Amino acid sequence: MRVTIVGAGVAGLVAAVEFAERGAEVEIVERASAIGDRACSWAAGGMLAPWCERESAEPEVVEKGAMALDWWPAHVGGVVRNGTLVVAQRRDLSELGRFARRTERFERIDGAGIATLEPDLEGRFEEGLFFPEEAHLDPRATLRALGETLDRLGVRIRFGIEIEPEEADGDVVLDCRGFSARDAVPSLRGVRGEMLVLRTTEVSLSRPVRLLHPRIPLYVVPRADGLFMVGATMVESSSARGVTARSAVELLNGAYALHPAFGEAEIVETRADVRPSLPDNLPRVTRNGRVLRLNGLYRHGFLLSPSLARAAAEEAFGLSETDDEAGRERLAS
Incomplete structure (x- = not known):
């Protein structure tokens, strides 16, 4: 053929x-x-997180997405299977409960458990959800x-x-x-996504961390050489113009809320693109x-x-x- x-x-x-x-x-x-x-x-973002995505996606995403956890390591190197950590600030713990009700295959952890997984987040969050089977690339x-x-x-x-x-x-x-x-x-319709890439040596993360917030849920994904991808915006738009000031502020504020050291991070890149959606x-x-x-x-x-x-x-x-x-x-x- x-x-x-x-x-x-x-x-x-x-x-x-x-x-x-x-x-x-x-x-x-x-x-x-x-x-x-x-x-x-x-x-x-490169997150292979079918159970986290189930919070806002259809059951088919879990069923079909689980295949990716084996497919990618079989074909390329660099896949890190350290799971996903989901946290929320005290005032947003109701969001953490809502997230938990909509998904599965996670462990509830307390502040000490969060610190064990991510020492740089010690003392910053009281509760979290850990999805041990997920991965990122x-x-x-x-x-x-x-x-x-x-x-x-x-x-x-x-x-x-x-x-x-x-x-x-x-x-x-x-x-x-x-x-x-x-x-x-x-x-086909366009769904616009915006992201930042930050660089800092003041924060170290071993896995993607999702910070829940009623207005803009945020994820921070570690990369090599002190780089972190920060994203999560979803806008019903086919415009591929650059990152808006509002989105940049919200993403930066979210990263700062996760850890104040991100406030001093270097902004390496901003980018917006349109994702194809049915x-x-x-x-x-x-x-x-x-x-x-x-x-x-x-x-x-x-x-x-x-x-x-x-x-x-x-x-x-x-x-x-x-x-x-x-x-x-x-x-x-």
Whole structure:
């Protein structure tokens, strides 16, 4: 099977691995000049946290996202499985209770337990939730590592090429253009996300920490070299303009509330991007002839891309002559 993938974001790269490992001859075409140049996954948090996401997502996110906890370590290095810590200030402990009621597979811990997990947070929070099975990764390092994995699998990536999926060669064409595919997926909408990258040597964290707040829940994800990704904004908008002053203030205030040392941190980067979302915020594989469209990853790009890619591969390798022209749609599984 000859497969052409249009788009080298996380969906396209993971799909390429899945198809190549099944014996397909795979090529990726990407309009940008390098991996990550125009991909919203470049600004992702990289949290593999299906049970935390269950607090605001559908049950399918847990079911399908759990696959990512095994898929990523099997294909790239650098996946850290130290769990996720969720905390709230005393005045917001009701938010912690609400969070707990909406999810599962966590341990309730007190201030001493928080200090054991994250010594730099000692004395700052009285209660927390610890999700020991969850993990995180660095999206940028991971996307580059996927490129190396694909090179070993014999997958070629051609950059600087913009093409409509229907015009691409191949027995099967995967449309992995994300929000750029809204011309072909009318129900697609944009959800804007904003993030900051801070650098400080005054704080050390071993895992993602989520700080609950009624207005803007915040997550801080540790990276190498004293870097921390701070994010959580979700705005119903297709605008890709820069981070707004309000969002920057709220993210910085949240980071400061987690630990005052973030107030003296260096702001290394600010970035906003638009995440492709379907009406129910769940991804789908849709088919029209030889073109399969993988879209709707919403805020779960790294978490749900393995299950989405597997669904696409099962769909493609299961095609028969009798249903080749039939259009079908199903949830990623």
